[in-house]
Amino acid sequence: MKKIFNLSKIILSAGLLLLTMNSCKNETKNSKDVAKNKVKKDSTLLHDATSIKLSEIQIGKLELMNGSSEDVKKFAETLLADHKKSLNDLKMLAIDKTITIPTSINDEGRKEYDSLNKVSGADFDKKFIDMMTEGHNEAIDKMTQISKEATDDDIKEWASEQIVLLTNHYKEAKKLQQKMDSNT
Numbered sequence: 113m114k115k116i117f118n119l120s121k122i123i124l125s126a127g128l129l130l131l132t133m134n135s136c137k138n139e140t141k142n143s144k145d146v147a148k149n150k151v152k153k154d155s156t157l158l159h160d161a162t163s164i165k166l167s168e169i170q171i172g173k174l175e176l177m178n179g180s181s182e183d184v185k186k187f188a189e190t191l192l193a194d195h196k197k198s199l200n201d202l203k204m205l206a207i208d209k210t211i212t213i214p215t216s217i218n219d220e221g222r223k224e225y226d227s228l229n230k231v232s233g234a235d236f237d238k239k240f241i242d243m244m245t246e247g248h249n250e251a252i253d254k255m256t257q258i259s260k261e262a263t264d265d266d267i268k269e270w271a272s273e274q275i276v277l278l279t280n281h282y283k284e285a286k287k288l289q290q291k292m293d294s295n296t
Contacts, residue, residue: 154267155211157258158202161271162213164251165199167221171243174228181237183291187284191244194277205270241289248282 168191175188206213217225224243231239255278258271 151209151211151263154209154262154264157262157271158206158209158211158213158267160254161258161274162199162202162206163218163221164247164254165195165202166214166217167224168195168247168251169199170217170221170225171228171240171247174225175237175240178229178232179237179240180233181292183288184237184241187244187288188240190284191281194281198274198277201270205266209264209267238292241285241292244285245282245289248278248285252278252282 172188172191172195176185176192179185179188203213224247228236228239228243252275255271255274259268259275262268262271
């Protein structure tokens, strides 16, 4: 009887050991899945941010080539300098986090660029400023989302810094927009 009791204890102990090891194995798998999902989310957020920066840069260059208002061109120069620096910082962040980001303007940015490229003169400047006002408002919303939803603290910090920059651009675009609207 004692042998059966000892055998039962051994079998029960082995069973508990297997269950414990199996649950640890699942925990590791779940941890890997969570980490993978975090990287994927951050990757998507940085991809979106890069698309915004690339579009702003291309559209700003177009303003410098085709615009007629010196005030608007000056604003475009500021945009270009700020967004190029932001994009460079973003590239370094992506490299550090081993996240691949786009290197060219996306379809939405291309459509905006093409629609702006169809107008000229004062209409061009007006459309550019309208696009910058709307675009920067949307970019502020996107950076706010990134600063809250990113899982990486460096990405959150970068996005928070962008909110300040984009808010300044938005305010300047809004002033130019109001000035242009009062002149018509």
